[in-house]
Amino acid sequence: MILHRVFNLTLLVFAVLVSLSNARIHGLVLKNETRFVVHLNTFGYFANGTLEVRLKSLYLPQEKKSDYANYAVGFSLSRARVNGVFSYPAENMDRCTLSKTKSDDNLILFIIDTRNLSVHVTSFGKLDAILKSDLKKEEKQVRKRREDTDPKPGSDQSPSKSVGGDKVNKKPEEVDEKSKMPVASQVNSLNGMTLALNKKEDYSYNFTFHITMGDLSQGLYSLAFHNCYNMRPGILSPYSISVEIEEKNPAGFLSAAEIPLPRLYICMAAMFLSAAIIWTCALLKDRYSVFKIHWLMAALAYTKALSLVFHSINYHFINTEGHPIEGWAVMYYITHLLKGALLFITLALIGTGFAFVKYILSDKEKKIFMIVIPLQVLANVAYIIIEETEEGASEYTLWREVLFLVDLLCCGAILFPVVWSIRHLQEASNTDGKAAMNLAKLKLFRHYYVMIVCYIYFTRIIAILLKMTVPFQWQWCQEFLIEVSTLVFFVLTGFKFRPASNNPYLQLPQDEEDVEMDEVVTESGALEGISKVKKTSNGRERQREPAL
Numbered sequence: 188m189i190l191h192r193v194f195n196l197t198l199l200v201f202a203v204l205v206s207l208s209n210a211r212i213h214g215l216v217l218k219n220e221t222r223f224v225v226h227l228n229t230f231g232y233f234a235n236g237t238l239e240v241r242l243k244s245l246y247l248p249q250e251k252k253s254d255y256a257n258y259a260v261g262f263s264l265s266r267a268r269v270n271g272v273f274s275y276p277a278e279n280m281d282r283c284t285l286s287k288t289k290s291d292d293n294l295i296l297f298i299i300d301t302r303n304l305s306v307h308v309t310s311f312g313k314l315d316a317i318l319k320s321d322l323k324k325e326e327k328q329v330r331k332r333r334e335d336t337d338p339k340p341g342s343d344q345s346p347s348k349s350v351g352g353d354k355v356n357k358k359p360e361e362v363d364e365k366s367k368m369p370v371a372s373q374v375n376s377l378n379g380m381t382l383a384l385n386k387k388e389d390y391s392y393n394f395t396f397h398i399t400m401g402d403l404s405q406g407l408y409s410l411a412f413h414n415c416y417n418m419r420p421g422i423l424s425p426y427s428i429s430v431e432i433e434e435k436n437p438a439g440f441l442s443a444a445e446i447p448l449p450r451l452y453i454c455m456a457a458m459f460l461s462a463a464i465i466w467t468c469a470l471l472k473d474r475y476s477v478f479k480i481h482w483l484m485a486a487l488a489y490t491k492a493l494s495l496v497f498h499s500i501n502y503h504f505i506n507t508e509g510h511p512i513e514g515w516a517v518m519y520y521i522t523h524l525l526k527g528a529l530l531f532i533t534l535a536l537i538g539t540g541f542a543f544v545k546y547i548l549s550d551k552e553k554k555i556f557m558i559v560i561p562l563q564v565l566a567n568v569a570y571i572i573i574e575e576t577e578e579g580a581s582e583y584t585l586w587r588e589v590l591f592l593v594d595l596l597c598c599g600a601i602l603f604p605v606v607w608s609i610r611h612l613q614e615a616s617n618t619d620g621k622a623a624m625n626l627a628k629l630k631l632f633r634h635y636y637v638m639i640v641c642y643i644y645f646t647r648i649i650a651i652l653l654k655m656t657v658p659f660q661w662q663w664c665q666e667f668l669i670e671v672s673t674l675v676f677f678v679l680t681g682f683k684f685r686p687a688s689n690n691p692y693l694q695l696p697q698d699e700e701d702v703e704m705d706e707v708v709t710e711s712g713a714l715e716g717i718s719k720v721k722k723t724s725n726g727r728e729r730q731r732e733p734a735l
Contacts, residue, residue: 212440212510213228213433214429214430214432215428215431215432215577216429217429217579217581219425219426220581222417224284224411224413224414227430227577227579228432228434229442230434231406231442231443231659231660232408234404234437235400236405236434236435236436236443237398237399237433237434237435238400238410238434239395239433240262240396240431240432242392242395242429243393245392245426245427246391246426247426248424248426258283259283260285260298260413260415261296261298261299261306261413262412263295263296263411263413264398265294265295266292266293266404266407267408267659283415283418285413290311290312293311293314293406294311295308295309296309306383306384306394306396307380308381314403314404315401316398316401317399406659407444407659412579441506446506448502449500450499451666452499452502453495453496455670456496459491460488460492462488462678463485463488466488470485470686477686480537483533484533484684487526487529494523494526495670497519501516501519523567524571527563528560528563528564528567531560532556535552535604538605538632539604539607540628540632552607555601559597559601562593562596563597565593573590594647595643595647598647601639602636602640605632605639609632612629631683634683635684642672646669646673650668650669653665
């Protein structure tokens, strides 16, 4: 029933996922925006990586045009101070970034001057990047100048220059050789440089700039748009902006930390597939001791492998094309949703002891399933939607934090069935006389509880701390840690809960009377040589066996 509902929910969100498209060629349109800072994107650049920003339109309130002249509006490009930790959020609360006159951080400011139709560029820190203005506009100006200097049809005149009083003929293509070069300069010498700002008939502004990173400039950068006018208390002046961003490294469109991910995912997919095949062979070899939950565990392993394959293909096309291929992206989304649902269903069923300890679920265990499973599916869907949403969207940060919290709550809720199973086994070991069997299962479920806690701790907490501490080009280690932790967790769970004939913890006793008469004897060297006596129903000694 639960699987059926999850499948239906997957189909419902399928139509939404088909229309989504993630890319490293970003486009963001905001209307009636009131935020004073909009974080557009974060990207890790290697040497010779490029960033091109095309401000297609910026609408500012006309009635407050004079006020905007006194408050800066524009873009900032800041590099992370320490690996993945940026310093701008706390500073921006007190002072507008565009009003800085000095900074110890590597920072580039593009301040829009609507009065003079220009963009003033200011840079801080040690950078060796190259800035180019609107290349298309420069090319048009070059062509126009060339047309003005070309001789008219039918005229034998040609451009000439005077050298020492003599006129020397010059070919038309040589007239403006220097003007063919786009406006470019090193960023660390750009203080005071000005770019052209265009104004359209609809009173919107637009301009374009292109940056190429040097060896000293490589790092993790954050691009943001600032409206310092809205920083004043009680002031909310709506504006509209449309911007396109294209980020690229020499190896492709992936950020520095994402470049190894396609190879990582395909390698991990091969490992999960190998583990799934081995598990399937073990189930087929011992069919009489296999429960349905064992096949559910196999389905989870295969789905995880498929999800990683499609994830790798998705990243490959993003790297080469700048955007994913829709069909492959949808296949990844479907397998990702199924994997998330199967994971929590399997963990919860094992935690309740279903098929291993009992064959029915209590009312409170059913409530856990009815709450956690739909929440987890919705969390996975929401994560996909958030990942496909531009960082500059209004709800991006809020929903990302909320959904992360929901995911942690779901992980914590999964622990409750395990705790209930442990408590049930503790009570049963003291009441029904089957102490040896119940204590063995109790030990198993205690191990399982520790495994789940470690899995959650490594994949949700340690992974984030790792991303924040390693250099920007090594942040892919976060994904590596998550996938390796998941693989280890799957293997350990399969080993602990393998079919009963091979699992000493889950072996069922053959002689009920023998179990009732046995005492639980711990393995200790002090008990070597001590034997126990088993009696038959008529009270006579049947056989003397070693206790150990």
